[in-house]
Amino acid sequence: MSDLTPLRDLLDHHVVGHDEVKTALLLALITREHIYVEGPPGTAKTRLAEVAAKGSELDFFFYQLHRDTRLAELVGDIVLERRKVKTDDGEPGTAGEAERIHQRIEPGGLLTAEVAVLDDISRAPGEALNVLLRILNERRFGAEPIPLMAAIATGNPMDDEYYNEPLDPANLDRFALQLRVSGLIQSGVDEAKTLIDRFASGSVVEQPDPDPVTDRATLDALNQRMYQVEVGAAVRAALLDVLRTLVLEFECNETNSLLTDRTFLVKAIKILRGAALLAGRKAVDLQDLAALSWMTTFRVPPEAHEALPRIVGRVSRQIQAV
Amino acid sequence: MTSPVPDRRTAEFAAAFVELRTALGRVLIGQDDAATGLTLALLAEQHAYLEGPPGCGKSELAAALAALAGARTHTLVFHRDIRETDLLGDVLLSRHRHRGHERLRRELIPGPLLQAEIALLEDLPRSPGEALGPLLRILAERHALGQPLPLESAVATGPLEQVEAPIDPLEPGQLDRFAVQLRLTGLLTGGLFDEAAVLLERGAARQPPRSPARSAHALPAAIPPPRSAVMSTATRKAAQRAAAALQVEPRTIDAYHRLLDRLRQRSADESASGDRLMSDRSFSSAALRLVRAHAFLRGAPAAAPRDLGAIRYMVAHRLPEEVQEDFDHILEELLGDPPNVTMAETGAQMPGAQSQGDDSDGAAAASPASDSWIDDQADLPAPPTLFGKPPPPAQVDPLLRALVGRIERGRIDPDTDPGGQPRGYRPLRDLDELIDADVIEALLFAEGRLPGAPRTFERKRRSAGGAVAVLRDISASMAGRLTVWSSQVVLGILRVAARRRMRVGYVEFHHRALPHHVGGRLLHRSYSRLAEQAGQAKAVGQTNYEAPLRTALEGLRGGSGRNRHVVLLTDGLPIIGDTTVRRERQLARRLGVALHTVFLGNGDCPPVLDDISQETGGLRFHGRPLAGGGLRLEER
Numbered sequence: 001m002s003d004l005t006p007l008r009d010l011l012d013h014h015v016v017g018h019d020e021v022k023t024a025l026l027l028a029l030i031t032r033e034h035i036y037v038e039g040p041p042g043t044a045k046t047r048l049a050e051v052a053a054k055g056s057e058l059d060f061f062f063y064q065l066h067r068d069t070r071l072a073e074l075v076g077d078i079v080l081e082r083r084k085v086k087t088d089d090g091e092p093g094t095a096g097e098a099e100r101i102h103q104r105i106e107p108g109g110l111l112t113a114e115v116a117v118l119d120d121i122s123r124a125p126g127e128a129l130n131v132l133l134r135i136l137n138e139r140r141f142g143a144e145p146i147p148l149m150a151a152i153a154t155g156n157p158m159d160d161e162y163y164n165e166p167l168d169p170a171n172l173d174r175f176a177l178q179l180r181v182s183g184l185i186q187s188g189v190d191e192a193k194t195l196i197d198r199f200a201s202g203s204v205v206e207q208p209d210p211d212p213v214t215d216r217a218t219l220d221a222l223n224q225r226m227y228q229v230e231v232g233a234a235v236r237a238a239l240l241d242v243l244r245t246l247v248l249e250f251e252c253n254e255t256n257s258l259l260t261d262r263t264f265l266v267k268a269i270k271i272l273r274g275a276a277l278l279a280g281r282k283a284v285d286l287q288d289l290a291a292l293s294w295m296t297t298f299r300v301p302p303e304a305h306e307a308l309p310r311i312v313g314r315v316s317r318q319i320q321a322v
Numbered sequence: 323m324t325s326p327v328p329d330r331r332t333a334e335f336a337a338a339f340v341e342l343r344t345a346l347g348r349v350l351i352g353q354d355d356a357a358t359g360l361t362l363a364l365l366a367e368q369h370a371y372l373e374g375p376p377g378c379g380k381s382e383l384a385a386a387l388a389a390l391a392g393a394r395t396h397t398l399v400f401h402r403d404i405r406e407t408d409l410l411g412d413v414l415l416s417r418h419r420h421r422g423h424e425r426l427r428r429e430l431i432p433g434p435l436l437q438a439e440i441a442l443l444e445d446l447p448r449s450p451g452e453a454l455g456p457l458l459r460i461l462a463e464r465h466a467l468g469q470p471l472p473l474e475s476a477v478a479t480g481p482l483e484q485v486e487a488p489i490d491p492l493e494p495g496q497l498d499r500f501a502v503q504l505r506l507t508g509l510l511t512g513g514l515f516d517e518a519a520v521l522l523e524r525g526a527a528r529q530p531p532r533s534p535a536r537s538a539h540a541l542p543a544a545i546p547p548p549r550s551a552v553m554s555t556a557t558r559k560a561a562q563r564a565a566a567a568l569q570v571e572p573r574t575i576d577a578y579h580r581l582l583d584r585l586r587q588r589s590a591d592e593s594a595s596g597d598r599l600m601s602d603r604s605f606s607s608a609a610l611r612l613v614r615a616h617a618f619l620r621g622a623p624a625a626a627p628r629d630l631g632a633i634r635y636m637v638a639h640r641l642p643e644e645v646q647e648d649f650d651h652i653l654e655e656l657l658g659d660p661p662n663v664t665m666a667e668t669g670a671q672m673p674g675a676q677s678q679g680d681d682s683d684g685a686a687a688a689s690p691a692s693d694s695w696i697d698d699q700a701d702l703p704a705p706p707t708l709f710g711k712p713p714p715p716a717q718v719d720p721l722l723r724a725l726v727g728r729i730e731r732g733r734i735d736p737d738t739d740p741g742g743q744p745r746g747y748r749p750l751r752d753l754d755e756l757i758d759a760d761v762i763e764a765l766l767f768a769e770g771r772l773p774g775a776p777r778t779f780e781r782k783r784r785s786a787g788g789a790v791a792v793l794r795d796i797s798a799s800m801a802g803r804l805t806v807w808s809s810q811v812v813l814g815i816l817r818v819a820a821r822r823r824m825r826v827g828y829v830e831f832h833h834r835a836l837p838h839h840v841g842g843r844l845l846h847r848s849y850s851r852l853a854e855q856a857g858q859a860k861a862v863g864q865t866n867y868e869a870p871l872r873t874a875l876e877g878l879r880g881g882s883g884r885n886r887h888v889v890l891l892t893d894g895l896p897i898i899g900d901t902t903v904r905r906e907r908q909l910a911r912r913l914g915v916a917l918h919t920v921f922l923g924n925g926d927c928p929p930v931l932d933d934i935s936q937e938t939g940g941l942r943f944h945g946r947p948l949a950g951g952g953l954r955l956e957e958r
């Protein structure tokens with residue numbers, strides 16, 4: 001149980017299934033990390049992001065990226081400023097004035113939002129994304145810090161039929177949490193039945209606007225509490241063992257993986273703390289290491305990602321035995 | 323020489339830089355070389371280029387250098403759209419009444435970058451080369467708008483050169499502006515797990531960033547707390563002056579000449595490719611400044627031969643990789659002294675320093691005799707034989723150039739694309755394009771004083787489409803040298819495809835076709851996975867053209883677009899399957915796929931290969947192995 005239970009209930013109320021995405025979304029809000037959700041069209045990716053943002057009463061910015069996306073559409077208006085300056089041009093007979101012309105951006109959109117939903121991020125041209133993703137990474141634009149807590153990006157699978165250019169691996173690394181979802185109906189899980197029943201019963205209003213159930217202050221407090229969650233030596237040792245296994249056994253390296261120090265040595269600690277907090281614990285437990293698989297989705301080769309729960313299990317047993 | 327009093331001061335200056343070095347080492351665990359290299363760069367007033375995988379701490383290290391050195395700093399994040407005003411400053415439009423006319427003149431007000439003492443240039447290669455030209459020139463000349471710049475060091479960061487990188491790497495000439503070149507590795511991927519454990523422990527002890535009340539605009543935890551400077555500007559400048567004035571001992575100069583000889587020789591042996599550069603600019607003034615700085619940091623009165631160790635921080639893009647790795651060894655052998663550990667001394671408090679020292683010792687002890695062998699070789703009249711050594715990669719260049727030319731035919735001119743790079747001007751068509759418009763003209767336009775529309779960048783981009791499938795004969799006759807050679811061709815094609823974001827397919831064949839699917843597809847963009855595969859081919863079995871061609875064409879059939887190619891690498895006559903591959907030729911013509919054929923070997927080329935290429939508009943090549951181990955390539 002945690003302070004985010006109402007928000008979780010809200011997500012459950014609005015979207016059937018997708019348990020992992022919901023948890024990861026809450027995790028993103030607590031840890032102030034960005035999240036990338038990839039899945040086929042119509043799997044409630046955008047809806048989940050929207051409900052999470054509106055349910056926590058945060059300034060919300062939604063943008064549908066497209067092939068021609070330009071920076072100005074995301075960050076605000078482009079302004080030409082002119083200021084008079086004195087000149088001392090010594091030339092006689094030239095009464096003159098000079099203007100300093102400056103081009104800047106009047107912040108808007110992503111620069112003023114607390115939660116941003118960037119829909120179909122894989123549709124924007126790779127290089128155009130660079131600036132956007134750098135803003136996400138640094139949480140500042142120029143010298144100005146921005147209030148953004150978490151950006152939720154969605155994308156379609158990078159198969160050829162969607163005609164997307166794959167995201168630059170360095171760009172994907174900006175999203176600490178990465179998930180892959182599949183449609184409930186296509187994968188034939190039990191929730192598919194619930195989903196259909198719900199619509200069949202006629203009790204669903206299409207796209208109802210969720211009422212806020214939590215607020216910025218709650219999220220801020222949670223973020224502060226996150227840093228008090230203890231990360232013991234055993235958990236650190238286990239985390240390192242998992243990483244060591246990925247490098248040595250699964251041969252993750254700089255060419256086939258994004259096993260970066262920033263993500264797996266710095267951000268991973270935050271994610272683990274957030275996971276413990278979400279589960280109502282005051283210290284990170286070995287079972288919280290399961291959250292690592294939300295970090296490896298697109299960062300390591302598929303076989304290594306699939307093996308992660310097994311690796312975590314094995315390492316946890318070894319650590320417990322010691 | 324210097325008098326005793328300045329000597330004492332000099333020691334103080336040196337101590338400040340040693341402290342800087344130590345503090346830098348604490349900021350980033352396990353990156354001691356980079357910390358030393360950056361310290362030397364600042365002391366020698368040279369520019370530095372840091373490259374490494376994402377998230378290994380490049381930017382953090384550069385920012386820490388600026389903060390610790392107490393210098394006036396400006397950070398510029400490079401991106402595709404970087405503009406002249408971002409780089410140099412604002413535009414000044416002056417209007418003068420002159421005999422009833424108005425005169426407009428545009429000038430430039432130096433921006434913060436031109437006023438910085440340490441300039442941080444992040445993600446430098448993300449900018450198009452054309453935009454970088456003026457900036458790099460300014461960096462080199464340290465003069466702009468007729469004024470000398472206060473700039474001491476520019477520190478640029480960039481991603482690791484990778485097959486998959488969607489950006490074109492900087493040219494060696496551009497990189498040469500950065501005397502110090504450092505390559506960082508990640509702790510995890512570099513296998514430095516002890517250092518990784520230290521970093522985890524630090525993270526676990528990390529406190530919340532700021533008070534919750536301010537957190538709406540507070541910085542996130544990932545940004546390190548501000549550091550205080552370890553030296554004053556006066557100290558920094560005095561140290562730089564003192565270091566630059568340091569004597570270089572004659573025996574050091576002598577050793578330097580011998581070192582350069584040795585490096586040249588080794589580079590020539592290792593690689594025939596011309597993408598490495600030992601320029602006069604870097605290896606005369608910049609190198610000696612660094613050598614002096616090294617001696618200064620050591621507290622030495624003059625630069626001794628051991629200070630040539632500073633050169634190792636220059637070599638990342640100037641020497642072939644094999645030579646870089648061997649640099650410490652080459653130098654040590656030249657000096658005939660125990661290995662140079664001066665920098666480890668200053669970094670003794672750091673957890674990373676220990677292991678690094680051990681490494682270089684181990685490498686040095688491993689092969690003391692092998693380098694003298696190179697000297698002996700140099701005296702021999704005949705070229706060195708290439709037992710077990712791959713032939714120089716340059717030999718595949720003619721083939722690759724021809725293929726690239728064909729692949730690019732019809733689309734050498736990039737298409738207009740709003741997401742592309744600025745490659746010229748055109749009139750503004752849409753107010754949305756104002757961000758790309760010339761500022762002055764945009765202003766006059768807004769005032770209604772411009773007769774036409776303002777100029778705006780015309781953005782263009784090379785079409786990223788297309789696909790190329792490589793069919794590689796791995797039948798028994800392809801053993802040995804031909805395997806190595808065809809691996810190089812495959813790798814070369816992969817590189818070309820990666821740069822253009824073309825999808826690639828790879829089919830090895832003998833009597834059967836062995837396609838390498840990724841994610842169930844023949845064509846994909848997992849370039850590095852294929853590159854790995856191409857290095858592992860083993861030669862077995864007999865030759866069949868039909869199966870691989872069929873496989874490749876089936877794979878290409880689903881796609882669209884004109885730019886589709888198949889490259890067939892073989893050394894033998896087809897024995898199995900339809901040896902005339904009539905149906906495949908027809909299919910290729912129908913699909914508009916160009917089939918290029920490359921025949922390897924001294925025998926006659928099977929006529930069917932000529933037919934395949936001619937009918938589909940493909941290129942035809944014949945590579946003949948030479949007695950010396952090379953291969954002569956000609957168009958059939």
